[in-house]
Amino acid sequence: MNAPVCIIGTGYVGMACALGLADLGWPVHGYDILPERIDRLRRGIPPYREPGITESLQKHLASGRIHFFDDIHAAAKDARIVIVAVGTPSRDDGSADLAPLKAAIEQLSSVEFAAWPTIVIRSTVPPGTSDKIADAIEHWADLIYAPEFLREGSAVRDFLNPDRIVVGCSDASAAVTYVNLLERLQKPVVFTSRCNAELIKGCSNAFLALKISFANEVANMCDTLGATSDDVLRGIGYDQRIGSEFLRPGIGFGGPCFEKDVKSMAHVAAQHGLGKELFAATLRVNSAQPMRILDILEHEMLSLSNATIGVWGLAFKAGTDDIRDSLALRIVDELGGRGARMVVFDPAVHVAPLPLGSRMVTSALEATDADALVVLTEWPEFARIDPLAYASNLRRRVVVDGRNVLDSSRVAAAGLTYRGVGRSMRGPVQHDPLAAAVEV
Ligand SMILES: NC(=O)c1ccc[n+]([C@@H]2O[C@H](COP(=O)([O-])OP(=O)(O)OC[C@H]3O[C@@H](n4cnc5c(N)ncnc54)[C@H](O)[C@@H]3O)[C@@H](O)[C@H]2O)c1
16 A cells, blocks of 8 residues: 555645545545534535535545545654645735745644655745745755646646646655656656746746736727727737637636735745836736726716626636635625625625625526626626526616626627627727828
């Protein structure tokens, strides 16, 4: 029997590692500081919603491949590999809060391991962090930094199908046991220094966030020029040097990673006296985008005061029930501030902090008993609802599609005013480009 792999932290990343490694045939021990989370996990109840997670958890519990512990000593003592996947949230100044990571390492230092373990940090950390931790623990463990690139909504699938495996270490031999765990994935492995690996993760997220902000700027330009961002961005994305992924406009990026990771990179740049213009611009564009959606709605409604707004979607993205730093929540809050009441439906989120007078409902159609409808999460099921089924419910006949998921022509054909992001309904060319060229 192989020694168990111990996972510290059973959140999105920890659970994806636990279930993914169990799928690959490895015995797994999970540990978390939240005893109630461990209790539920032992009963087969996952901490969040994700396609297939409940079935996978129950299968591996039943086969005995996964065990959960509320005692770190019992969870870790026989492990040769300990994966740390605790949260690293943003502090007020934008820097990463490393307190949960330091606490986890401190707790591990008191474990009486059967053999010298390899500690694998998978949390996202600023460059230089794991070298410092490695210096502090070298008398009892090896340390590698191996960032995770999964997306919520497809976490275990992404864990098992990464584009690359990045391993930051001071000596490749220390990383062999960890890489062996993932050998069956047959993916390229980038062996590098810990600091490089930390930069690969931080800069990858910063670049993806930058692409989203870029798509939003292009879409906003399309709105003003009477152009269609679907076509413009599709045309740009076919260029293999650019690629179409993350080139979709919307309400901006939310969730627990992009904003905090870009802020952390900006903080690191500033700390070292380096320019942080691109990071700062990415964040500025992103925080303006929800306001733009609100302005479009207010423009169509003339006033939001005392209006009832139907809201489809609260999760920060489709496929998850995660509302951490969701821009949908920020928009709902702001709508409340402008005097509106909301009737909200999300297929996965059933409880959320809402402004006074607003409520959650249990079906998408129930949420259309309103003056206008806004779509804030790109759940594919929203696109499958025939606009004729809700057209007559919407008293002011306005639909603002903050995610460009609806079929604009079908919505318009149902007699509704449709506004998307960069999906001008005025036709492709409104102004005279030749006249503009002469003026310039
Ligand atoms: N969520 C994602 O999509 C994603 C993707 C890639 C990387 N990451 C990074 O991975 C890390 C974890 O993210 P997450 O979304 O899984 O976080 P999460 O908040 O969902 O889970 C963190 C877990 O760690 C536990 N924990 C905290 N301190 C602990 C300790 N001392 N001992 C044991 N358990 C402890 C918490 O109780 C929680 O269950 C972060 O650094 C994040 O930036 C996240």
